[in-house]
Amino acid sequence: MDKNEKLEFDVIVVGAGLSGSAAAAIAARGGLKVAIVERGQNPGSKNYFGGALYTHSLLEIYPDLWDRKPPLERPVTETGFWFLSKDGMVKTTVQGGKVNSQPIDAYVALRAKFDAWWAEQAQKEGAFIIPKTLVVDFIRENGKVVGVKTDRAQGEIYAPVVIITEGVNNLLTQKLGLAKHDIQGDSAALAVKQLISLPAATINARFGLTDNDHGVAMSVMGDVSMGLPGLGFMYTGVDCVSVGVGVTLEALREAHIKPYELLQRYMNHPMIAPLLAGGRLMEYGAHIIPEGGWKDMPQLFTDGVLVAGDAASMVNALHWEGTNMAIVAGKCAAETAIEAHQKKDFSAQGLSSYRARLDQRFIMKDLHQYRNLSHFLKTHPDFMAIYPTFLNDALGMFFTGFGKPKGQLYKDILKSLTNRRPLLKAVGDIVAFGRTIIGI
Amino acid sequence: MTRRFWVYIEQEDGKAHPVAWELLGVARRLADEVNDNAVVEGILVGHNMEELAKEAIQYGAQTVYVVDDPAFKSYLNKPYTTALTALVKKYDPEVFLVGATTLGRDLAGAVATSIGTGLTADTTHLAMGEVKGTAQKLLLATRPAFGGNVIATIVCRDYRPQMATVRPRVFTSAPRQADAKGEIVREVIPITPDMINAEILEFITNDASSVKLEYADIIVSGGRGLGGAKGFELIKQLADELGGVVGSSRACVDAGWIKYDHQVGQTGKTVRPKLYIAAGISGAIQHKVGMQESDFILAINRDPHAPIFDVATMGIVGDLYEVIPALIKEIRARKEAQHG
Amino acid sequence: MFHALVSIKQVPDTTNIRIDPETNNLIRQGVPTILNPYDAHAVAAAVEWKRKLGGKVTIITMGPPAAVTSLRECIEMGADRAILISARQFAGADTWATSYVLAEVVKAVHEKDPIDLVFFGKQAIDGDTAQVGPGVAVRMDLPVVSYAVKIREVNLEERYVIIERKTESRNEVIKTSLPTALTCEKDIAEIPYASLPDLVYSLRYEPEVWTAESPITFEPALLGLKGSPTTVFKTGTPEKHAAGEVIKTAELGVDGVVKAALDKILGVEGMASMLGVQK
């Protein structure tokens, strides 16, 4: 092998995350010569999430997924919301039925482990992974992108198509002018997480799980974020629990709180602490979640370039979807690249079918439907604080109002709401929220 | 048969490394543990070693085997290895202890290989103990591994001598007795030119500014509680007063208050001084793992709940900017009282 | 032509090892394995001199198949050839048995392609023994310069090398004849940031694998656990320090705490003379 050979591929994928390795796998399977350039020591070493992966998206890339033995943690067999008040909790969760029928829809995972495996699968399809290398710029010819420059000496790599899956800090996407602005403080959340080690049997007992083939994924609202626009989460791994909280950047800055102290406060909550008692910290981490969705979406393609995943703001904050969008978008980008190679057309025009592919899928449909969500949360900053607490009060009163005239009970419950928010405004909140998620 | 417990008397320019006297102390204890016909003997290689041999006797060597020749003036691995290997083969010692210094570890590794016996490196605890399947007590050599997270006790069943390098300052020095009696045995090791395969061209004295935290007896460390880079001036004053060196927590290095060379802890240096003063250091685990083996830890911190107090031999809850100047003053006063 | 051989080891990253406070067990989960940091600097030095003099660098390691990762890292830094010495028979080797295998391999490489310098890291961070380098040198009857901080000169015509090494109290400049073995401190050379072509080359590189039978054979009795004079008798965790006395300026006053602390320090044997302060 000659060290002086020009590094030339059919496609370069920037970033070996969920989207990147999916794109690389599909492109390689389609006969293209693919390089994935990853800045971490290994694929996965920079990647972080809550979180759970969605089976449909994994199967879409690897129909024989289960034969490949993916390093997943527990299936999600119970999911829903926990609404925290200062010292109590209302749970609205669903289990059994559809949630527990095969194939299970979601699996808890740890990204450093999973993404390493995910990239290995792409490698098996024929993709070539270049780790420890940061893409810093593009090579342009006649104004068109024809490759990337990395931070290493003689660091040029050539390809007629570059798929950018660089993640939330989409500096390259910005550099190309595809994203008009950097991440916005009001539509991105900083999530911090602790991974806590606990014996599997302890997790089963505390979360009411019959065995290691059952697990929970919870969104936690209310007191968890101290009233700031944000959410907590809790996921069970096989012998670990992911517990974290995310708050919008702007709220975090204005509140002048340390995110890790907010997380510790959540972990100390009287309803949460017993679940984690005796656990040992395995890893801490932090990551930004782009929650702007539709509004923050960059232009998705240009001459020689496609953008997918977090870099393209493909996250549905309400449904915790993002990983599946990233994977499916990666696949769409790869299909577009294959088509472009067939047609020998790598211009923006030639790559525009990427958008059509995305439009046909849930990705653009959902992001469009929820396009006003970040605006709603911005204009209703205390939405996340008022209602979970009210719910705790209301149910608490309802189930303890023994020996009291029930007429008074209902009045008290209503008062607990109107103390927080005038009734008309509350009704307005609900209607506005409804309109937001229906997408009108 | 005489059971010989050997100690290598490390010297440089005719001056013994203190670890040699520590080893004579521990060798005596080990010899007493086996009790029958056990003797403690010193091995000395160099040039003009007469005085040093006598000193070794005063520190408890019953016999000192001396290889004294201009060819051994300065340490070189091969001639020294040749000499020790010849002596071991001649006298067949049961245990052979060498200081875990740079020189000692270089030498012991070569000697053990050359003889074909086992060597346990950098030990911190030694005992003679019963081991199943062996008639005589064996040397139980204990050492830290995996960055100090584990301690392992190693034995060498079938080969002799049982060799170990021993970390300096782990054991206290043997007492010096001016009237101690012992025998000096001169050994001649013929040196052929092929044994001298290296030559020392020059010695370079280390510049004083380089920090030698690992081997410091006294360390005064500052942490984030100093509030800024200037705080290290006070730390340096106290260190100078005590004849110690300046250490730091990671926080201060990260903040750019002081150079990385001073960092004590997981990502810095592991130290084991006789006296460690931690001023304004909260005591993150990463710092504690680097210094908790210190003999005496004095912690000064305003926060009574600072985790550093969990490992401190003595803790002072107070403002370091009050306590340290007072400490310097008190030390000076006591020094003056001594001299005046 | 200059030929350097570097013996490396892949080790668990001990800076990432923790003890479970409950069970006192070593937490191995999630501990990354890395190229021993001192070895990395040794490789960097070997490559630096290869680039000055022209020639090549051979890397050897005894370890499990996964050690290929570390060998590739050496190739990435600019080494030319890598040999993985891997077989079940080697497992459980102490430093004595390890240096036997390595010395045999170095001899075999040397026979076909004479070596000028044999590099080692000063010690491996998992075992911290610092014995393998001197051990191999003795078995090969090579001069060994340990704790090397700088290579000043390599003279291939007159067959000598001048190396600066660290001792406890000073540095020594030593001249030895080639071939020489040396064990390296981190100062010996900086780790280079490889060029992209070097990195890509390393990713595709497949090291040679040597087993207990091929291409050279070893004396079975000298291998692995069987060939190791030392054995682990028991393992444990270091004793935890008990928290000591805590005094407060708020209660005793500044002078009070200072006197109390100093009295306690000086009460420890040897402390007064070490500090030069009277009890």
Next chain:
Amino acid sequence: MTETNAPKNDLPEVYIDDILMSLKYFADEHEAHLKIIDPQVCVNCKEKPCIQFCPVGAYRTQDGGTVQIAFQSCVECGTCRVMCPPANVSWKLPRGGFGVAYKFG
């Protein structure tokens, strides 16, 4: 908005350095990927929210009101780039292979 302004003393004190022990870093000794652009701008910044919002506490004040960044503990989240009020942080990703390396993720 009574419930949105929870008192700060409600927050537990956390030793972030202890928590960061759980992380693996490949620290770049040669290049700081984060830099303060103009130290004086920090001195003039009254709020200094970076001290609070940085999830690894990498931002610290020094006497004189300047701000230091312990870039070695950075987890590359990007918050400081986006949220520094005077946009006074020069933010890059660490060189390839350097920086945080999650073991679990």
